[in-house]
Amino acid sequence: xxxxxxxxxxxxxxxxxxxxxxxxxxxxxxxxxxxxxxxxxxxxxxxxxxxxxxxxxxxxxxxxxxxxxxxxxxxxxxxxxxxxxxxxxxxxxxxxxxxxxxxxxxxxxxxxxxxxxxxxxxxxxxxxxxxxxxxxxxxxxxxxxxxxxxxxxxxxxxxxxxxxxxxxxxxxxxxxxxxxxxxxxxxxxxxxxxxxxxxxxxxxxxxxxxxxxxxxxxxxxxxxxxxxxxxxxxxxxxxxxxxxxxxxxxxxxxxxxxxxxxxxxxxxxxxxxxxxxxxxxxxxxxxxxxxxxxxxxxxxxxxxxxxxxxxxxxxxxxxxxxxxxxxxx
Amino acid sequence: xxxxxxxxxxxxxxxxxxxxxxxxxxxxxxxxxxxxxxxxxxxxxxxxxxxxxxxxxxxxxxxxxxxxxxxxxxxxxxxxxxxxxxxxxxxxxxxxxxxxxxxxxxxxxxxxxxxxxxxxxxxxxxxxxxxxxxxxxxxxxxxxxxxxxxxxxxxxxxxxxxxxxxxxxxxxxxxxxxxxxxxxxxxxxxxxxxxxxxxxxxxxxxxxxxxxxxxxxxxxxxxxxxxxxxxxxxxxxxxxxxxxxxxxxxxxx
Numbered sequence: 237x238x239x240x241x242x243x244x245x246x247x248x249x250x251x252x253x254x255x256x257x258x259x260x261x262x263x264x265x266x267x268x269x270x271x272x273x274x275x276x277x278x279x280x281x282x283x284x285x286x287x288x289x290x291x292x293x294x295x296x297x298x299x300x301x302x303x304x305x306x307x308x309x310x311x312x313x314x315x316x317x318x319x320x321x322x323x324x325x326x327x328x329x330x331x332x333x334x335x336x337x338x339x340x341x342x343x344x345x346x347x348x349x350x351x352x353x354x355x356x357x358x359x360x361x362x363x364x365x366x367x368x369x370x371x372x373x374x375x376x377x378x379x380x381x382x383x384x385x386x387x388x389x390x391x392x393x394x395x396x397x398x399x400x401x402x403x404x405x406x407x408x409x410x411x412x413x414x415x416x417x418x419x420x421x422x423x424x425x426x427x428x429x430x431x432x433x434x435x436x437x438x439x440x441x442x443x444x445x446x447x448x449x450x451x452x453x454x455x456x457x458x459x460x461x462x463x464x465x466x467x468x469x470x471x472x473x474x475x476x477x478x479x480x481x482x483x484x485x486x487x488x489x490x491x492x493x494x495x496x497x498x499x500x501x502x503x504x505x506x507x508x509x510x511x512x513x514x515x516x517x518x519x520x521x522x523x524x525x526x527x528x529x530x531x532x533x534x535x536x537x538x539x540x541x542x543x544x545x546x547x548x549x550x551x552x553x554x555x556x557x558x559x560x561x562x563x564x565x
Numbered sequence: 566x567x568x569x570x571x572x573x574x575x576x577x578x579x580x581x582x583x584x585x586x587x588x589x590x591x592x593x594x595x596x597x598x599x600x601x602x603x604x605x606x607x608x609x610x611x612x613x614x615x616x617x618x619x620x621x622x623x624x625x626x627x628x629x630x631x632x633x634x635x636x637x638x639x640x641x642x643x644x645x646x647x648x649x650x651x652x653x654x655x656x657x658x659x660x661x662x663x664x665x666x667x668x669x670x671x672x673x674x675x676x677x678x679x680x681x682x683x684x685x686x687x688x689x690x691x692x693x694x695x696x697x698x699x700x701x702x703x704x705x706x707x708x709x710x711x712x713x714x715x716x717x718x719x720x721x722x723x724x725x726x727x728x729x730x731x732x733x734x735x736x737x738x739x740x741x742x743x744x745x746x747x748x749x750x751x752x753x754x755x756x757x758x759x760x761x762x763x764x765x766x767x768x769x770x771x772x773x774x775x776x777x778x779x780x781x782x783x784x785x786x787x788x789x790x791x792x793x794x795x796x797x798x799x800x801x802x803x804x805x806x807x808x809x810x811x812x813x814x815x816x817x818x
Contacts, residue, residue, distance in 0.1 A: 451664055
């Protein structure tokens with residue numbers, strides 16, 4: 237909301253979020269099997285420092301940290317969009333069965349013994365297939381409503397769930413750990429940070445001018461139409477964009493849960509419900525959460541690596557239940 | 566700005582066409598739409614707003630058919646107060662009322678101080694200022710109804726289309742909202758509202774449109790329309806008629 241004190245509060249919010257983002261990324265590159273001191277991190281950033289540190293930071297940790305940050309941002313933005321689209325603050329990016337499609341694609345590739353690149357490609361194809369399936373079926377012969385979309389998505393997700401269980405049951409034992417890690421979300425599948433980073437930047441640029449129209453849509457389609465919004469094209473656009481963002485995130489890191497649900501929800505409780513603020517704030521806060529979660533996942537049981545989805549769920553479930561318990565909705 | 570209908574037949578599913586409407590709603594007029602449940606009052610209002618296509622005929626605003634209007638330009642002239650609203654998604658009273666400025670702002674523009682002042686004036690006029698930071702979902706039905714009226718007021722329309730604007734309101738606020746709409750008409754706007762209360766219609770509307778369940782309709786100045794026999798037929802209900810302060814009063818027998 238505009239106004240002098242609101243403006244000050246927002247400046248403060250951005251300052252905190254940006255500093256926290258930088259701090260999270262710095263922690264992610266500094267902490268690990270070999271802890272790098274802050275001065276040494278600066279040295280590497282200046283192009284100096286020991287070769288081992290350079291390798292560790294620039295080749296291994298920095299790409300993973302960036303990938304985690306971007307994936308978290310993508311999931312949180314996609315979650316915020318889905319929540320507006322379905323007019324339901326408890327929707328998440330996976331609610332429409334997209335992660336199920338991606339998981340079936342990824343597991344099928346793993347079962348066939350394909351390499352990481354093909355696993356990613358197959359996951360992306362599965363996510364898009366699921367998107368088209370839900371969209372087509374929800375469109376059907378009748379009218380296209382959020383309720384219909386939600387029900388179609390939930391049923392399609394249940395179908396994917398059955399297929400996933402079947403594939404796990406039929407898989408040889410030696411492939412199971414990799415599959416389970418993928419299903420829980422794992423940053424070690426991230427090979428290059430650039431697809432999620434570029435997608436996130438493009439999505440934010442695209443969404444910046446769309447914030448107010450999303451505020452209007454959240455008041456319901458009839459009210460939005462009466463305020464001059466072309467509702468149907470807007471809803472399709474949000475659905476397609478949120479699906480693409482989720483597909484890129486799932487392809488990067490498997491199905492990491494709770495980021496898309498918890499982050500927008502927490503931000504709303506603190507910042508109100510102006511999508512012009514919530515969407516960019518979700519990109520940063522989602523990034524912070526997943527970067528920190530992945531750093532924890534790498535270090536808690538080092539040298540073992542936990543799937544990051546376990547950490548986000550363990551953090552997310554109690555936080556979310558607490559917020560829900562406290563909220564007035 | 567004149568809102569006109571030319572041989573308009575609203576699309577009520579499963580009903581014969583009935584009488585085509587040729588209305589001319591001029592600035593300064595307050596029209597009341599009366600009829601029993603399911604007569605098509607809301608459908609008519611949505612059709613007048615261009616939110617659903619008619620079965621036949623056209624709606625013209627400022628002599629131009631509605632489909633030819635750009636949605637945004639239309640929203641700058643015409644506001645709708647809906648009977649059913651989706652207040653499920655959390656937003657404060659102020660945030661909700663401010664979206665009435667949406668049709669006037671470009672995508673990159675934030676609300677200006679003038680927009681904020683309009684919203685605050687609307688909140689003040691509807692006794693909502695103390696509630697400005699409350700979530701709409703936590704308000705009572707009557708308070709939400711006033712938020713909807715404040716939203717439309719912030720939209721500064723030339724034509725008001727209000728679907729039962731006094732729904733859920735206590736007596737004081739019923740009068741306050743009717744006075745507001747009446748004042749809007751005196752300031753040169755056109756007002757159309759669906760009503761169930763014959764007494765509000767008798768007191769505040771200068772024109773009435775009676776919609777019968779079978780699609781029949783008649784319309785004209787209020788004095789000509791408030792014929793007890795016609796109203797009894799309209800509602801299938803016997804009425805007692807009296808007079809208080811020079812205004813006719815109707816009570817169901």
